[in-house]
Amino acid sequence: MTLEIIPVVGIPEVEPGDDLASMIVTGLSSSDVTLEHRDVVVVTHKVVSKAEGRIERAFDDRAYRELAEREALSVLRRRGDLVITQTRHGFICANAGVDRSNVEEGWAVLLPIDPDRSAHRIRVRLERASGVSLAVVVTDTFGRPWRRGLVDVAIGVSGLPSILDLKGEMDATGRVMNVTEIAVVDEIAAAADLVMGKSGGIPVAVVRGLELTGDGRATDLVRPPEEDMFR
Amino acid sequence: MTLEIIPVVGIPEVEPGDDLASMIVTGLSSSDVTLEHRDVVVVTHKVVSKAEGRIERAFDDRAYRELAEREALSVLRRRGDLVITQTRHGFICANAGVDRSNVEEGWAVLLPIDPDRSAHRIRVRLERASGVSLAVVVTDTFGRPWRRGLVDVAIGVSGLPSILDLKGEMDATGRVMNVTEIAVVDEIAAAADLVMGKSGGIPVAVVRGLELTGDGRATDLVRPPEEDMFR
Numbered sequence: 001m002t003l004e005i006i007p008v009v010g011i012p013e014v015e016p017g018d019d020l021a022s023m024i025v026t027g028l029s030s031s032d033v034t035l036e037h038r039d040v041v042v043v044t045h046k047v048v049s050k051a052e053g054r055i056e057r058a059f060d061d062r063a064y065r066e067l068a069e070r071e072a073l074s075v076l077r078r079r080g081d082l083v084i085t086q087t088r089h090g091f092i093c094a095n096a097g098v099d100r101s102n103v104e105e106g107w108a109v110l111l112p113i114d115p116d117r118s119a120h121r122i123r124v125r126l127e128r129a130s131g132v133s134l135a136v137v138v139t140d141t142f143g144r145p146w147r148r149g150l151v152d153v154a155i156g157v158s159g160l161p162s163i164l165d166l167k168g169e170m171d172a173t174g175r176v177m178n179v180t181e182i183a184v185v186d187e188i189a190a191a192a193d194l195v196m197g198k199s200g201g202i203p204v205a206v207v208r209g210l211e212l213t214g215d216g217r218a219t220d221l222v223r224p225p226e227e228d229m230f231r
Numbered sequence: 232m233t234l235e236i237i238p239v240v241g242i243p244e245v246e247p248g249d250d251l252a253s254m255i256v257t258g259l260s261s262s263d264v265t266l267e268h269r270d271v272v273v274v275t276h277k278v279v280s281k282a283e284g285r286i287e288r289a290f291d292d293r294a295y296r297e298l299a300e301r302e303a304l305s306v307l308r309r310r311g312d313l314v315i316t317q318t319r320h321g322f323i324c325a326n327a328g329v330d331r332s333n334v335e336e337g338w339a340v341l342l343p344i345d346p347d348r349s350a351h352r353i354r355v356r357l358e359r360a361s362g363v364s365l366a367v368v369v370t371d372t373f374g375r376p377w378r379r380g381l382v383d384v385a386i387g388v389s390g391l392p393s394i395l396d397l398k399g400e401m402d403a404t405g406r407v408m409n410v411t412e413i414a415v416v417d418e419i420a421a422a423a424d425l426v427m428g429k430s431g432g433i434p435v436a437v438v439r440g441l442e443l444t445g446d447g448r449a450t451d452l453v454r455p456p457e458e459d460m461f462r
Contacts, residue, residue: 003236003426077460084460092377101411141411145376145461146323148454149394149414151421153378163380180332180372182424183380190382191422193413194441195234210425223379229308229315230376230461 001209006033007195008204016053021125023047024204033206035130040207041122042137042192045155046102047203048118049109058108064100067108071096076231087111090222091155092231093142102201111140115156116217123158135159135213139189145230152193154185154218161185161214162221183221184212232440237264238426239435242278251282252356255435264437266361271438272353273368273423276386277333278434279349280340289339295331298339302327307462318342321453322386323462324373333432342371346387347448354389366390366444370420376461383424385416385449392416393447414452415443 010030011023024043028035035041049055058064065081072085076092085096089111097111112118115138123136138156143149154162166180192205225231241261242254255274259266266272280286289295296312303316307323316327320342328342343349346369354367369387374380385393397411423436456462 001238001426003422005234005236005422007232079460141413145459146454147384147414147417147452148458149412149417149452151414151417181380182372183378183382184425186378186380186382187421187425190418191234191236191425194415194418194422194438195232207425221378221380223377227379228376229310 001211003191003207003209005191005195006206006208007031007202008033008206009202011047011203014047014050014203016050016055018051020047020051021122021129024122024126025129027204028206035126035132035134035206036208037132038135038211038213039132040135040137040160040188040210041126042139042188042196042205042207043119043122044196044203045112045115045138045140046099046109048112048115048122048138048156050103052112052118054110054112055103055107056110057106058098058100059106064098064108067110068095068098071098071110089115089155090219091142093140097140097155111155112138116158116219117156119156119158119218133159133213137185137188137192138218139192141193152189152196154189154221157185157216157218159214160188160212160216162216162218164212185216185218186221232442234422234438234440236422236426237437237439238262238433239264239437240433242434245278245281245434247281247284247286249282251278252353252360255353255357256360258435259437266357266363266365266437267439268363269366269442269444270363271366271368271391271419271441272357273370273419273427273436273438274350274353275427275434276343276346276369276371277330277340279343279346279353279369279387281334283343283349285341285343286334286338287341288337289331290337295329295339298341299326299329302329302341320346320386321450322373324371328371328386342386343369347389347450348387350387350449351389364390364444368416368419368423369449370423372424383420383427385420385452388416388447388449390445391419391443391447392445393449393451395443416447416449417452
């Protein structure tokens with residue numbers, strides 16, 4: 001079945017305390033998008049964090065670095081201004097996810113305290129407003145080792161499996177596959193970024209046609225340290 | 232603009248020496264898909280490798296491991312049966328990309344010798360058959376450190392930038408962004424996997440609506456060792 005990835009435009013600048021779910025409903029309406037059963041609403045964490053008041057002053061580079069270190073649970077590597085950290089959620093990313101792009105000069109956006117919970121709250125509100133069953137994914141833009149460039153990944157999930165476990169299913173030749181765990185919510189985040197862009201100010205997209213349900217959490221994606229060969 | 236991700240069904244089992252481009256044209260036709268200007272045709276490397284004769288006998292686990300080691304340029308880590316390798320292309324992945332799923336018992340599929348070139352060849356043939364300008368992405372399924380689950384990434388590209396460089400562009404607040412290099416072909420690969428699945432036997436998908444052109448190569452995505460903090 002064909003998948004559609006629909007950008008949601010017309011969401012105004014989000015401020016601390018704003019009712020983000022209502023603003024998404026407004027954006028959907030001005031984008032002429034009516035939510036359908038099993039749509040996945042993908043939201044960049046930037047607007048989630050802003051609505052939740054997770055922004056702080058960072059007047060200069062030094063204040064920014066201090067903020068990033070404070071937000072980190074631990075530091076894996078340092079090189080110049082770049083610090084690769086583990087966040088309290090378990091995610092490994094640059095600068096504990098603290099970001100100065102798409103925010104007013106002198107400010108920085110932190111990650112939501114509990115992005116899975118943020119996703120859930122938005123989902124409940126959007127389901128109530130639309131009357132259909134939905135899923136919500138909250139995303140951030142992460143670098144990765146070994147491969148250049150950034151990709152969007154899921155840091156919060158509600159209403160979806162975070163990992164699609166094809167273990168034991170048969171492949172196209174009829175052989176039972178060993179282990180194929182697909183990080184489906186990360187693929188959804190990456191897909192949504194193709195219409196959200198980085199500079200476009202499009203913080204929300206709808207992924208339609210997936211027909212998935214589940215109750216995964218983005219923190220399920222954190223690889224346990226004992227399984228991880230690259231820490 | 233809304234993006235469509237269209238699965239291409241009806242492509243028969245690919246054998247060494249098969250004319251893959253023709254088989255994709257047949258599949259498009261039986262899927263009722265007419266290629267449009269700037270469509271991106273995403274092809275799992277499995278069928279590319281098979282068509283190019285990149286399959287070998289691997290009677291047992293030991294033969295398979297030997298094959299993987301032979302295909303590797305170097306080994307980064309070993310744990311039990313899992314070997315994390317760098318391939319001759321520069322990609323870092325498990326078992327040098329040698330894979331026994333979706334292939335007959337006793338056989339293994341290797342990566343194409345030059346997947347960028349494979350992508351280019353398929354692109355030229357599909358452009359000739361369709362009369363429109365296209366891009367082609369060849370994908371594989373890779374694990375990553377720190378995050379559980381696999382995602383599809385690009386290992387071959389033709390007709391697209393591999394990285395979208397937003398350096399110096401303005402973000403939504405009017406600030407010039409520092410460095411935002413988006414691995415757009417990896418996001419395309421991940422998006423396509425959402426309709427291709429792993430067990431579905433759907434080796435091709437069309438991503439429509441991106442409006443990107445460029446002449447990147449998937450090998451551009453290899454992070455130079457001196458920039459890489461996790462080798």
